[in-house]
Amino acid sequence: MTFRSTPESPIDAISRGVPLFQRVAIIGLGLIGGSVGLACRARRLAKEVRGADHDPGHRAQAIALGCVGEAFEDSAAAIDGADLVVLAIPVGEIPRVIQGIAAHLPPGAVVTDVGSVKGSIAATMERLLPGGKAVPGHPIAGRELSGPMAASAELFVGAKCILTPIPTTDPVALERVRGLWTAIGADVLEMSPERHDEIFAAVSHLPHIVAYALMGTIVDLSEDGQDLHEFAAGGLKDFTRVAMSHPLMWRDICLANRQQILEMIRRFQSALSRLMSMISAEDGEGLYRQFARARTVREAVGRVKGAGNRTRSDE
């Protein structure tokens, strides 16, 4: 048996009807923030759930839909008395918001986030949030729609949630954040922020950038006077879905995970150049081999339990 710093696990506490948190403050009431609120309230994980959002429409919708009990314009006001703060805002805004709330954080309040890039956020948290209460996280969930209207209490059921503790993270804080995600249905994994960013540069960031480049090519052709839309139902359609993700979110991801993404694009360019050379040289055998090899990814993905059961575009 290993020593446990908590007298009982968060999940045990929930099963006895004890809320995990007294007051959860969600900064950012979009799809993810709204869904965290709904999920916490539906499962009675907190005595109180409040939120903050700059957009008055989001605040009104989040209250009307029951994502939060109260909604503030000011993040510092929202975190008053909170023992958990969830930052559900675009990656690029996280440093500024942490800077804004750091001085107002109640002692002991745990801070987590849902950003798709972890290295830069972990570094910011390490610098601005001493005391061990910072637990960087990334729930792998999303929908094509955004905003609180698209929120669902079940969004995270069966989804993976990756926590990337930093050297200063207090084990109790980590355990509490793990308890939250587990309780709202996610499958929690732990890894380093660097490993997270390396994996997601490959499986998520690169595919999105490639889809954007492909859409850019088609838009360029259209601007050259080619009307291709009528024929775009085929291979292109799958890419248009990926490229519908939020431009702002992807701008932030590109900037925050710059080095890993550039490295992945370089690897991709080599693979594409190889195919180009084969096409150019009419190397049918080589092309066949490369195309057949690509199928192994799909087959491997198919073997991973639960993969591909949901629509997730913003990961």
Next chain:
Amino acid sequence: MTFRSTPESPIDAISRGVPLFQRVAIIGLGLIGGSVGLACRARRLAKEVRGADHDPGHRAQAIALGCVGEAFEDSAAAIDGADLVVLAIPVGEIPRVIQGIAAHLPPGAVVTDVGSVKGSIAATMERLLPGGKAVPGHPIAGRELSGPMAASAELFVGAKCILTPIPTTDPVALERVRGLWTAIGADVLEMSPERHDEIFAAVSHLPHIVAYALMGTIVDLSEDGQDLHEFAAGGLKDFTRVAMSHPLMWRDICLANRQQILEMIRRFQSALSRLMSMISAEDGEGLYRQFARARTVREAVGRVKGAGNRTRSDE
């Protein structure tokens, strides 16, 4: 009124219960060939439908499922007495098969195909099939599954079918092939083989090659010891579907539409390099503009009636 070389249109004839063809011979009893057979028989468009396939399993299944009444190993035997021959075989096999059947074609038999590349096939037909009976075609339909077991009489309902007549194509032959596709539910368009190949290099061939290059990158990383499959449910998933298309079919398409595809890859590479430079230079504004611009493709595709209602991977 325009002069009509047919006394009545094929569709008028069908509506009076007159079959369009006496004997249809389908060379290649896979998904598309099998579906053409089922669709013709379900709608009584031909007095008789027969087929040919090298694979004895395909022949047995096509007969058992009712795709054809009779199935031959030898294409020349299958076309005996046919007034329509449909070549439903991989693009790369078409020249060889045309060479094999040309001497055995009944006089007056119309020949069409379903290949995804039209320029090279049109050239082969022009050379080997004099007499005006050749009508190159491309129904835009497919499924993730292949083989006669996946065939459906409704596969072409609502799908586009592009006919690319060559200078020698007899208007009556063209009208009869148009009648066939219209009768089985397709929306028939006409354009030159060159225009077809230019459009499909952009909307179908390029996306498939990009998906293959992306899968190749992921496979390379896996071979370097990175197990990414567990995380591949996101952006990557849409690409794995595209990359599941048949390696043989895509090898043939790459070889047959080589120049147009290389040109499209070059355009794509420029678009990707532009994004790379922006990421490298931390040009957030430029990235945002490019990402926002990509959404216009999806919006335009959404406006085209019927686009994206079906699962089509092999176009």
